Amino acid sequence: MTAPATTGTPAAPVRRPSASLGLVRTVLRLHRPALYAGAGLFAVLTGLLLWLHGPAMDAAATAWRQYDHCQEAACAYDQDSLLVYKSFSQYATIAVTCVPFLVAAWAGASLFGRELETGTARLSWSQSVSPARWLAVKLALPAALVTAGTSVLVLLHQRTWRRSQTRIDTAKDWTDALTFHANGPTTVALALFGLAAGALTGLALRRSLAALALSVLCTAAVGLGTGLALPHLWPTVRTVTDLHHNGPTGVGITVDEGLLTSTGGHLADPHCGSDLSTPCRELYAKLRAVGFYRDSHPYSHYWPLQWVAAGIVLALAALAVLTAFRLLTRQVGAAPKEARR
Incomplete structure (x- = not known):
């Protein structure tokens, strides 16, 4: 008499950590200084815009009411509040419109150029991460942060500008070039283009300093071209x-x-x-x-012009990303095989 055959219980599959999640942690760890600097800049600009929206504008508006009610040549009003508001509102507008150039400089120099120059990128590719996945994660994660942060700054700037129109006599008009872009999605779109330009120039040049200069130059060229073409993007x-x-x-x-x-x-x-x-x-x-x-x-026509211009800039950003993927494929060939267990 033979013993009944027993079937063995199959071993539970061993779950391996996601390569993409590991790459996300690596990107955050490698670029921690830039993350801290970006968070600090965001906090400072947010605080400045909130201050301009509230106490600074209230003080300047009160000073303008005092000035408008003056009946004599020598009249007392809070001139300092007017000058402070005017100066810091200009600083805030310039800072918001400069965000795309800071993104382009960082992406070209540090996010892509330096890693390709020092060989950090190839080390990642040898750790079961394909070059295409490496590029996708390094674009997607910063893109999400850049979109969220820049969108908040633009919305705060727009709310502050709207409130100033009926209260501050010297507030910039919507036709002012810097104010026009700081109030709308063209700044967000240009920031994403700066990120894409940094990826493309970093892959093409593989030198951090050269990629920094070229990515900023490309972003400036697109920004200038958009500004020149903008009046012709909608019927007058x-x-x-x-x-x-x-x-x-x-x-x-x-x-x-x-x-x-x-x-x-x-x-x-x-x-x-x-x-x-x-x-x-x-x-x-x-x-x-x-x-x-x-x-x-x-x-x-403000919003039609904004959305058409932003769409064109985003299309150029998508073209730059597509070119970056094709260039990466041409440079490194097929993705490396996963290491055997």
């Missing part, structure tokens, strides 16, 4: 006035202006003034001008 509104005015009229961002002729043509504004003066009337008659025109963007 035309304001036509007669020649009794001193020139073209209209509000917002001016795209084009000049004289309208009787044949429907457009001429440059000679800046003569109203046709109520004899020389100007004779000049306009010679030019066959019938009125002034101005093509411009009113405030209602």
Whole structure:
């Protein structure tokens, strides 16, 4: 008689730690100084914007009310509060618009350039992490932090600017170039482009200093190009006035202006003034001008312009990321095989 056969219990599979999670911890550990510096900058700018939104603006608004109610040449008002608010609001606006360039410099020099220059990247690739996964994690994690941090700063800046429009007489108008971008998603989009540019230049140059310079230069070029193209990204509104005015009229961002002729043509504004003066009337008659025109963007076009410009910058960022992945594949070839147990 034979003993019944027994079936062995299969061993439970051993769970190996995720390579991506390990890489996330490695990225955070390697770039801890930059993380601390970024958190410190975020805290300082957040505090500054909250102060401008609250106590500083209240003090400046009170000073403006005092000044507006002055009836005498010598009048007492809190001039220091006005000057402090004006200066620090400008500093805050400049700081928010400079965030994309700081991101580009860090990404090109430290996040990618230095790791490729020192060989840290290849060490990661030898630890069961494919180059593609390495690049994806090093882009995704900073992108999430950059998007969240920059979005908060932009929202705070916009809320502060909105509150200042009815309270501070010298507050910047929405057409001011720095204010325009500091209030909207173009700054967030440009920060993400700076990150993508840093990845691409770091992979291409493999030198931290050169990658820093080139990534900042690329980000500046895209920012400048976007600013130049922005007035042409949305249809304008035309304001036509007669020649009794001193020139073209209209509000917002001016795209084009000049004289309208009787044949429907457009001429440059000679800046003569109203046709109520004899020389100007004779000049306009010679030019066959019938009125002034101005093509411009009113405030209602602010968000369409912002979103179209931000979409273009994000498309360029996606193109830079795609190019970085293709360049990495060409440089290192296939992903390394996982180490055997």
